[in-house]
Amino acid sequence: MIFKKEHLENLPETEKVILPVYARDSLKTKVAKYKMEEESMLPRTAYGIISDELILDGNSRLNLATFVSTWMEPEAKQLMMDTLDKNMIDKDEYPQTAEIENRCVNIIANLWNSPDDKDSIGCSTIGSSEACMLGGMAFKWKWKEKMKKLKKSTDKPNLVMGMNVQVCWDKFCRYWEIEPRFVYCEGDRFTIDPKKAAELCDENTIGVVCIMGSTFDGSYEPVQQVSEELDKLQKEKGLDIPIHVDAASGGFIAPFLDPDLLWDFRLDRIKSINTSGHKYGLVYPGVGWVVWRDKEDLPEDLIFYVDYLGGKMATFAINFSRPGSQICAQYYNFLRLGKKGYREIQQTCRDIALYLSSEIEKMGPFKLITKGDDIPVFAWALKEETNFSLYDMADKLREHGWLVPAYKMPANRQDLVVQRIVVKNAFSYDLANMLLKDMKKNLDFFSTQKGFIKKEEGHHFRH
Ligand SMILES: *Cc1c(COP(=O)(O)O)cnc(C)c1O
Numbered sequence: 001m002i003f004k005k006e007h008l009e010n011l012p013e014t015e016k017v018i019l020p021v022y023a024r025d026s027l028k029t030k031v032a033k034y035k036m037e038e039e040s041m042l043p044r045t046a047y048g049i050i051s052d053e054l055i056l057d058g059n060s061r062l063n064l065a066t067f068v069s070t071w072m073e074p075e076a077k078q079l080m081m082d083t084l085d086k087n088m089i090d091k092d093e094y095p096q097t098a099e100i101e102n103r104c105v106n107i108i109a110n111l112w113n114s115p116d117d118k119d120s121i122g123c124s125t126i127g128s129s130e131a132c133m134l135g136g137m138a139f140k141w142k143w144k145e146k147m148k149k150l151k152k153s154t155d156k157p158n159l160v161m162g163m164n165v166q167v168c169w170d171k172f173c174r175y176w177e178i179e180p181r182f183v184y185c186e187g188d189r190f191t192i193d194p195k196k197a198a199e200l201c202d203e204n205t206i207g208v209v210c211i212m213g214s215t216f217d218g219s220y221e222p223v224q225q226v227s228e229e230l231d232k233l234q235k236e237k238g239l240d241i242p243i244h245v246d247a248a249s250g251g252f253i254a255p256f257l258d259p260d261l262l263w264d265f266r267l268d269r270i271k272s273i274n275t276s277g278h279k280y281g282l283v284y285p286g287v288g289w290v291v292w293r294d295k296e297d298l299p300e301d302l303i304f305y306v307d308y309l310g311g312k313m314a315t316f317a318i319n320f321s322r323p324g325s326q327i328c329a330q331y332y333n334f335l336r337l338g339k340k341g342y343r344e345i346q347q348t349c350r351d352i353a354l355y356l357s358s359e360i361e362k363m364g365p366f367k368l369i370t371k372g373d374d375i376p377v378f379a380w381a382l383k384e385e386t387n388f389s390l391y392d393m394a395d396k397l398r399e400h401g402w403l404v405p406a407y408k409m410p411a412n413r414q415d416l417v418v419q420r421i422v423v424k425n426a427f428s429y430d431l432a433n434m435l436l437k438d439m440k441k442n443l444d445f446f447s448t449q450k451g452f453i454k455k456e457e458g459h460h461f462r463h
Pocket residue numbers: 067126127128129130132166168211212213214215246247248249276288463
């Protein structure tokens with residue numbers, strides 16, 4: 001936020017400036033907070049000021065709200081530091097970083113069973129949001145091509161998805177002027193309904209989005225069933241509707257833990273898939289990936305060619321410059337862990353999620369919405385009226401340093417408030433047990449507070 005001049009002038013003196021008083025004379029000067037100073041300072045002073053301020057941030061290892069990696073091995077960290085100076089978009093200058101990106105795309109396409117008889121194509125992005133935009137844009141352009149051939153109007157494209165989609169899909173629809181068509185939650189169903197999704201489709205539908213790992217409760221959407229309903233629709237009405245799978249978190253879980261589940265390119269209707277390398281790809285933020293089943297599924301119009309080793313390299317991106325570090329770190333994980341390592345880490349996360357959810361259920365006042373057996377993420381609600389709300393539980397856990405968000409389920413079930421935990425790599429049984437202890441302590445506290453006025457609304461960020 002940008003402060004008005006007047007607001008800054010009226011601030012008390014002590015809030016306008018930083019006073020880095022360490023035991024050195026040179027550090028006794030005041031430093032403006034909201035304006036650039038005329039004078040320079042020593043590197044150590046600048047470092048000290050900023051790292052001191054950051055003490056006030058939450059501890060990322062106790063952040064059970066975020067899906068994004070909060071731990072990497074020291075060697076991976078070192079590699080990231082070593083490569084921070086390389087702009088990954090400069091493919092000509094850094095051909096080896098480009099080669100490593102390409103190897104990652106190959107490895108990921110392979111994990112998602114890209115068909116041998118097709119030319120799959122993909123790229124890295126800053127995260128799943130950009131990757132989803134690219135998937136959605138490819139759908140819009142393909143649909144436009146099709147409609148133009150049929151001499152039909154291209155004025156009213158729509159996209160079908162569950163009401164539980166991540167906010168990037170709302171953004172995609174608004175920025176690219178596409179009508180979002182939502183399958184609403186109903187009763188205990190908080191994800192897409194395959195039949196209802198097919199019913200919402202018409203000739204203006206550019207595609208259907210399925211989510212592997214709903215952010216609201218961690219459940220996989222029934223991709224295969226949606227695909228089958230769309231097969232039926234094609235037989236009955238001749239509409240051929242493609243699917244994009246938003247596997248932001250599940251893209252690195254299902255291939256290792258649920259290899260028999262059909263959700264990827266083994267289903268013909270799946271034209272593109274995205275994932276976040278910085279979620280269960282186990283890399284620090286920000287890297288995402290998107291792969292198309294076949295280069296035919298990515299309209300030529302959207303591709304830009306950049307010079308690459310004297311040749312031309314196809315790129316498709318919204319963003320331009322970005323460090324090469326995350327890509328190198330992704331490749332590090334692939335080399336270092338192998339399939340066995342990924343499987344072990346993801347299985348441990350799932351085991352801990354299942355352990356935590358069962359212990360939370362045993363506490364009494366809570367009922368599980370999910371247990372954490374799809375992606376290692378689960379949510380619970382209150383069984384019945386109590387003298388505290390889940391917003392209060394979230395606040396109270398924060399006193400112990402834990403970030404465990406409470407929020408409302410999507411439209412049509414906004415009456416239901418849930419709390420959610422995302423279990424990530426390096427969240428150990430030790431930490432899980434400490435969290436359980438703190439939750440029990442909080443329950444004891446609430447039970448002694450006869451006149452406690454509970455919070456009916458909260459503002460916990462859900463991601
Ligand atoms: C996290 C998430 C996103 C956004 O991903 P970023 O990598 O944070 O941009 C999109 N969709 C789903 C299902 C997600 O879980």
